[in-house]
Amino acid sequence: MAFSERIARLKSSLIREILAAAQRPEVMSFAGGLPAEPMLPKVEWDEMPAALSQYGMSEGEPALREAIAAEARRLGVPCDASQVLVTCGSQQALDLASKLFIDPGTEILLEAPTYLAALQSFQLFGADCLTVPQEADGPDLAVLRERLQQHKPAFAYLIPTFQNPSAVRYSEAKRDAVAALLDEFQVTLIEDEPYRELVFDQADATPIVSRLKRASWIYTGTLSKTLLPGLRVGFLIATPDLFPYLLRLKQAADLHTNRIGQWQALQWLGTDKYRAHLAELRDFYRLRRDAMQVALEEHFSDLATWQVPQGGLFFWLTLKHKQDTRQLLAAAMAEQVAFMPGEPFFVDPEANPGYLRLNFSHVPPEKLSEGLRRLAAVIRRAQGVC
Amino acid sequence: MAFSERIARLKSSLIREILAAAQRPEVMSFAGGLPAEPMLPKVEWDEMPAALSQYGMSEGEPALREAIAAEARRLGVPCDASQVLVTCGSQQALDLASKLFIDPGTEILLEAPTYLAALQSFQLFGADCLTVPQEADGPDLAVLRERLQQHKPAFAYLIPTFQNPSAVRYSEAKRDAVAALLDEFQVTLIEDEPYRELVFDQADATPIVSRLKRASWIYTGTLSKTLLPGLRVGFLIATPDLFPYLLRLKQAADLHTNRIGQWQALQWLGTDKYRAHLAELRDFYRLRRDAMQVALEEHFSDLATWQVPQGGLFFWLTLKHKQDTRQLLAAAMAEQVAFMPGEPFFVDPEANPGYLRLNFSHVPPEKLSEGLRRLAAVIRRAQGVC
Incomplete structure (x- = not known):
């Protein structure tokens, strides 16, 4: 075979x-x-409209895209609903980003350690993985600068808030420094934030994408860690130069995310409940x-x-x-x-x-x-x- | 960029x-x-168990896999539940098959015309598409033999039952002949059957995969055309030499298909209702x-x-x-x-x-x-x- x-x-x-x-x-x-x-949480399905049974839009449900954009703006991410793509969990965002950027031999930049399912996806598409050691407050900045000086990675994939597996939360200073470096070298940032809402203290940690001035970015999140994993509802938000490609890749991958999970997510996101x-x-x-x-x-x-x-x-x-x-x-x-x-x-x-x-x-x-x-x-x- | x-x-x-x-x-x-x-159809959600909210298996829900395998056996497809992978619509089966088989330049064999979203997926991955003209009762067998003699396609992708777009249903004779040719040249068959159940006469049309003796195969179907597209529940059934790879590709793509849609599908598949x-x-x-x-x-x-x-x-x-x-x-x-x-x-x-x-x-x-x-x-x- x-x-x-x-x-x-x-x-x-x-x-x-x-x-x-x-x-x-x-x-x-x-x-x-x-x-x-x-x-x-126990969820209710009684109110779900029958119209959701039909095929939906590849972008996702309009009302859910609005709600996701509003939550992201609240975190400081400058975006509107037109930049939001609803995905089948945030794992799918990694698959779409791999398709968008990675040919065999394409250099990308990762933390060491990094999320293993992301690593598997990037390596499946043939990425040549450069790494930056993770310190207690975020990546080693000297190594990061060196990597960016010597290479031109297609993107940097970072998990700045309660990183999986290291549990590191980048400091404010490192968030600013990483943003400045990515801007300086114009390297696209993929910022993966499944754990942001699972926070045990009062510290702030504005996303790095909101600190970028020039570099393109994809910001990803999920309802799996805070609502219900079985719904398979995640999302990505992308700069307008990347969004149309990610949308077409989503359409080719599975047409659209299941609408019943999207409806349930909308019953929760942004509510007091x-x-x-x-x-x-x-x-x-x-x-x-x-x-x-x-x-x-x-x-x-x-x-x-x-x-x-x-x-x-x-x-x-x-x-x-x-x-x-x-x-x-x-x-x-x-x-x-x-x-x-x-x-x-x-x-x-x-x-x-x-x-x-x-x-x-x-x-x-x-x-x-x-x-x-x-x-x-x-x-x-x-x-x-x- | x-x-x-x-x-x-x-x-x-x-x-x-x-x-x-x-x-x-x-x-x-x-x-x-x-x-x-x-x-x-109007569907009910009252009875859905809360346990379905958690992460599920990449293969799909065990009971649904059993039901899909039972339906396929009823059609004549020799299989058991271990060969069934639940997908996010049958579109995803095409994405997984593309990943499994296609590098830039890989030859594959298609009907002319063929399903355009399949064509787009295969071409996205760089397939070199060979074609066989569609006649009123299925593909031109002389051309099919010629293509198989002169090339070694990674697979043949066929829609033998109410083909999209041509509406052709292969005759019994052509089904047998196509199976014999694929066996002779040992070319994997991807048989896509979204429309099988939407039939307006009494004619039989046993799937081609059930006529194969040596060639590997993937058989795909969906609940989107007969139940609810918005659930995004489709499936593939594959020979054991292909299944483990498709399963890992599914895991890398999106971990698993949403479980609420799978549960709803199970309430219908194989029932009198x-x-x-x-x-x-x-x-x-x-x-x-x-x-x-x-x-x-x-x-x-x-x-x-x-x-x-x-x-x-x-x-x-x-x-x-x-x-x-x-x-x-x-x-x-x-x-x-x-x-x-x-x-x-x-x-x-x-x-x-x-x-x-x-x-x-x-x-x-x-x-x-x-x-x-x-x-x-x-x-x-x-x-x-x-």
């Missing part, structure tokens, strides 16, 4: 296997990024974050270091004794504990051993300590210090 | 413009392939087909020839005096009539002037004659015979 050349770059299903195994009810899973089921739900969600996740921090201090303080995340869904652990964490998976699963090895979040996994991503939203607090105790024991055994 | 090389192949938005213009309420549209709104709905749908569309035939005989018998379609949603007219039908569009729109020019359904539009695709499901019968009278007048004026 002769497949396309890109199929040789389709990544193995390690992650799929972890997530599938983690769904067994007896497994305590720190692996996925799933919202906590008790916090999925949604704001109240977000407040509850933050309180709930903050408690789980705090419980995880307590349990980590109990079981991991000799094994790893980490920052306490101020938002998002993950802790990112750096092992004190580096080892390939993929090799811990089988032993952890034998103990009914799932986690996400850090290596697949790097363009060069072999050169970056010794990180773990631990989700804190899924495992109930009463099971947390036992799960982390078992995971720590697996690591100690692997390091010969049991 | 440096886009990917494929963006140079993104087709102009002519079709989008026609469909957008055709949505104005004063326009009589023969352009789209939209189901008639009065025939969209659905069979009764399909029977009503066939009666309704048969009446519209008949009304269109009467109106065409009245206004077009001197201008064009056509076959009476035994299923699907379209008449395909061949003008007696060839002319580029794209140049009739502006005049027709000025008369508040929209239609689909035939040229974009061909790999080489310039070499194939003089066809029109007319949808018969959308315009109510009482307006039909007036709409076709106006369209015929536009053609006569353009031919200088007014």
Whole structure:
């Protein structure tokens, strides 16, 4: 069978296997990024108009595009509804951006580490991935400047607010500096913000796209982390030079996003009901974050270091004794504990051993300590210090 | 702005413009392939389980996959649920197949004419499109053999049952012959069947994939033409050598299809309620087909020839005096009539002037004659015979 050349770059299903195994009810899973089921709001469908059954527009429902643009303007993103494309989750925004920009060998710029499903999409299309190390407050600016001086990446893909996996939130100073650099070198920014609303403190963090003066940009978000993932409703907002191409690529990909999910999203976005739900969600996740921090201090303080995340869904652990964490998976699963090895979040996994991503939203607090105790024991055994 | 090389192949938005213009309420549209709104069934959402709100499986909902496989087996397609991938409409199946098979320059085999959105997807990925002329009962077999002898296409994409746009249904003999040829040359078949259930006579037409003995295949279908397009629920069924790749490509494209639409589809597929709905749908569309035939005989018998379609949603007219039908569009729109020019359904539009695709499901019968009278007048004026 002769497949396309890109199929040789389709990544193995390690992650799929972890997530599938983690769904067994007896497994305590720190692996996925799933919202906590008790916090999925009950939604009503009674009022949905029958007219939504027909084919819709590739752009998305006009009223939902207006609502998304209004929310984005509230964050400081200068845009109107004509720049909004409703997508099948924000994953689809990555697929469309890959199609727009990437040929085999096209240089792009990523954080190290970065979101692994984005990395997989970009690599599938053949991107040559340049990276900038992530520091506690955002990317290493000296390296970023060097990369931009020496290369001409088609875009920079950044997750500045509660980055997946590192949980880093860029500082105000780094947001400004990154915007200035992208403007200086006129490199398009793709700013991915699935976790913005899951914030546990009062700090502000205006999107980087709103600080750009010359560079083109795509800003992406989703309702999956705050409303219902099963709706598959995300969005992108793009500068007018990019939008028409993204729209036609969307049409070629699947005609349009399902209209029932779009209608449900519109019942929430921008409403008091949604704001109240977000407040509850933050309180709930903050408690789980705090419980995880307590349990980590109990079981991991000799094994790893980490920052306490101020938002998002993950802790990112750096092992004190580096080892390939993929090799811990089988032993952890034998103990009914799932986690996400850090290596697949790097363009060069072999050169970056010794990180773990631990989700804190899924495992109930009463099971947390036992799960982390078992995971720590697996690591100690692997390091010969049991 | 440096886009990917494929963006140079993104087709102009002519079709989008026609469909957008055709949505104005004063326009009589023969352009789209939209189901008639009065025939969209009223659906209930009361019983939907809250658990469907969470992320789902990339493959699709297990119960829906079982139901799709059962329906396909009923048609004669040998398959089980493990071969079923639920997609965001059948358009997405084309995107996934393009990714699986097509590099720039990859040869593929199509009917002439063929479905234009498929053509656009394949060309976007850079396919080199070989064609086989469509005859009244299916493809020209001598040309098909010649193409297979001289080339090694990555796949043949065929729409054997009420082809869009030509409305052709392959005869039993041609179905067998096409299967034998694809087996002989071991060329993968992509069989696209959106219109299978919209049939107006009792004739049988077992899918070609069920006649294959050696060749790999992908069979695609959708709920959009028979239930609700707005759900965006379609599917593909693939041989086991292809399925794992398509699944990973689906995961990279958008993680999974929306679960609420999948749940609704499952409430219908394989039920008596659905069979009764399909029977009503066939009666309704048969009446519209008949009304269109009467109106065409009245206004077009001197201008064009056509076959009476035994299923699907379209008449395909061949003008007696060839002319580029794209140049009739502006005049027709000025008369508040929209239609689909035939040229974009061909790999080489310039070499194939003089066809029109007319949808018969959308315009109510009482307006039909007036709409076709106006369209015929536009053609006569353009031919200088007014």
